[in-house]
Amino acid sequence: MHARILATATIELPDAVVAKVQAQVLKRAPGQTPGEFRAAVRRAIARHDAKTQNEKHRQAAGQRHVRKEHVEDGMGWLTLFAPADGIETVWTAVTTWGTRTSREDQRTADQRRADALVEICTAALAMPGLPAQHGLRPTVNVTLAASTLTGADDQPGYLNGEPVPADIARRVATQPGAKRFYWPVDQTGRLLDTACPHASAASTVPAGPVIDSSLTTDQYQPTVTIARHVITRDQHCIMPGCRRRAHTCELDHRLPWPDGATSAANLEPLCKRHHDLKHHAGWTLTRTPDGTYHWTSATRHHYQYRPPELPVPVPEPPKQTGPDPNDEPPPY
Known part of the structure; x- marks a missing residue:
């Protein structure tokens, strides 16, 4: 050896x-x-x-990087490759932050360090001066059915577009003080824009304003509300095969402004490359009422993109008004 x-x-x-x-x-x-x-x-x-x-x-x-990978069971890997002094700095910070302070803390050292790194990064998201995109501060977004938020069902939620178990989705949506947004979805598939922490899992469907696709502004730049809705609705650049996250994309007016409104119905996220392709390479784009995007290239080839489906509440079974026909008569 x-x-x-x-x-x-x-x-x-x-x-x-x-x-x-x-x-x-x-x-x-x-x-x-x-x-x-x-x-x-x-x-x-x-x-x-x-x-x-x-x-x-x-x-x-020169090859230093941070990479993430989502795996099963609502878990993931975060891999940091960095110079040794940086690694030792991170290790010292999470080890110190995760020091056991009471005998009641039954977490292992590994668990405390993992929790410490998340807590440090959560605190970093609350710091002033973070760069904004489309007027939005960096946030963790969770989308879940309104019925899942209230505990009526256990459909998976979506954490920045990645599926997670219902327990995680509810925890993120109701965690006090977190720099996060949660997005309940009603029976019609509409997003209910609600900022944490205005509700708990035991509450009724939160009373946030409904972000309807007809919302519009007379300005060229979309409002923060419209931008957040479009980014959450489409999740990625809407060119088929492109996986660039929507919050890092440009928000394109499908029908150019001012002929086309600055509205959720007329905006979609496009990375710079595909935004340029649309405007300078003869590609055209339409969107059908079901949310599907239809691309036509300069050579008349056709492509489609359908954003990931939102978790819609499961309809409640109708309440029975009469006696159950399966009930047996009483023994007398």
Whole structure:
């Protein structure tokens, strides 16, 4: 095992450097575990190949990123690849923030660190001066059926467009103080624009203003209310195959303004590339009443895009007014 660790770590190093690394690590190797030996090899390489390691670090740092992946059971992965000082900063912060403060806290250290990172980022969303898009502060949006919000059913909700179990959707929608918006959907499929935390899961359907597709303004720029509605309704750039999130897109007037109104009915999200395609490459776009977008290319080819369906409340069964025909007569 130790030989494999050493060979793998030094395979691309010059022979002279390999000899120095071996001389430093092998004398203590017999008394070390594989983990201890691997750390010793890293330290030796950093010492004897400092110039190369600096150059490799500069190249690797150019690839730094954060990536997310949604998986089953309403969970997800967040992967951070960053310089070591940044990693240690994040680790120190979440470890310190997640320190157990009472014996009643039965969470594991891993659970406390995970919760701490979410709490730190939640606090960051509340900070002033965050950049806005379309006049909207960065928020986490959850869409759910009004019946799910009240606890009448357990349909999945959609967290920034990703499906999550009903319990998560209700928790996000009713969490006090969160910089979030929740979107109940009525039986007709209309979004009810309601900002947290004005309701609880035990309340009736929240009394937010109905964002109807007829809402309009006489200005070129849409109001925040209209922009939020369009972004939540369509979720992505409406070019088929494009997965650019709607809040990072431009809001296009399907029928150019001022002939076309600045309204939810006449606006759709398009990323810059496909916005330019529509205006400068001879593509045309229409939208049918069921919400389907129909594209026609300059070569007369046709394409369609249908935004993800909104979670509509399940109709309640009709109340029975007479005796149940399945009831057996009393035994007398």
